[in-house]
Amino acid sequence: MRHLVVIAFLLASSHASAQPASPTDSERARAEAQFRQGEAFYKEGLYDQAIAAFRESYRLSGLSELLVNIAQAQRLAGRKQQALDTYKTFLAENPKHRYADEVRRLVAILTKEVEDQEKAAAIEAARQKQATQAAPPPAARPAVVDDRQPAREGGSELLRYSGVAVGVTGLVLTGFGVKFAFDARGHEDALSENDGQWTEDLLDRIDDGERAERNAIVFLSTGAGAVALGAALYYLGLDRGGMATMAVNPTAGGGTVSFGARF
Structure with a gap:
């Protein structure tokens, strides 16, 4: 002052x-x-x-x-x-x-x-610079994206075998149906050729023909349904899906993307 x-x-x-x-x-x-x-x-x-x-x-x-x-x-x-x-x-x-x-x-x-x-100030600036240079950058972790699709529902070996078994059974039933159809046709032909009296044997053939016709209808329809069901089961048992994975791997020059699949 x-x-x-x-x-x-x-x-x-x-x-x-x-x-x-x-x-x-x-x-x-x-x-x-x-x-x-x-x-x-x-x-x-x-x-x-x-x-x-x-x-x-x-x-x-x-x-x-x-x-x-x-x-x-x-x-x-x-x-x-x-x-x-x-x-x-x-x-x-x-x-x-x-x-x-x-x-x-x-x-x-x-x-x-x-x-x-x-x-x-110079010492502090040098210290901060050294600290910045000494600290390594944080290591990048590989990012893995799980792109797996869930397994198709019903895709199994059991369904395929079941489909084959049901289909074969359907074919057998169809075969019996064809056989009964031919039997019914045979009885019908024999009856149509009769010009005389109706004997007891011919009357029995009428009953046999009607029975064969009914059996043919039952076996043919059941066999056809079994074949269709077997085909459906076999189709559902097919495994056409798979699991796929995608991995993103960082590298020094940028990054790589790799895909893998398991069937």
Whole structure:
């Protein structure tokens, strides 16, 4: 705060300034007002506003001491590199100023702090880079898609054998039906050739023919149904399905897709 008090005194004593082009009374008054405003901001810890007010005061008055106040506010605001540059500007303009030794001390302190800050940032960046490079990417797991279809319902060896057995039985029954049909036809032919009296033998043949006709109808219809049923059972017993799998395997160059099937 000592520097701010000195600047206030210099602004009030306008004859102390030795600038190539002295500010006018109006500029001097405005510069002092800006300084007072910056001083108030500085005391309240509003360093950004204080810096802006001190800069405006410096522009109007040209008093280089204001650079010290600007640098001090920058340092307290955490902008150490900017404060260091402003302090160096002050020393370049006023190497023999009464504040020069104090400013050089601050420059030495800030220079070390800035260097340490830069080293710490570089070390942290290197550590993060090394950690990123050292961590291997997670290994990709092969994705397996199960595309198996459920087995066809009824597809079994038992059904096929049952179908064959029923079909053969149907053929046998059909054969008996054909045989009874021929018997009935034979009786009918014998009866149609009779021109005389109806003997007991002929009457028996009528009964036999009707019986053979009934048996033919029963055996033929039953045999045909059994053949159809056997064919259906055999068809259902056929296993035309299978199980297929698909595997997706990641590789270094992309990925491969392989298919497999089991029948």
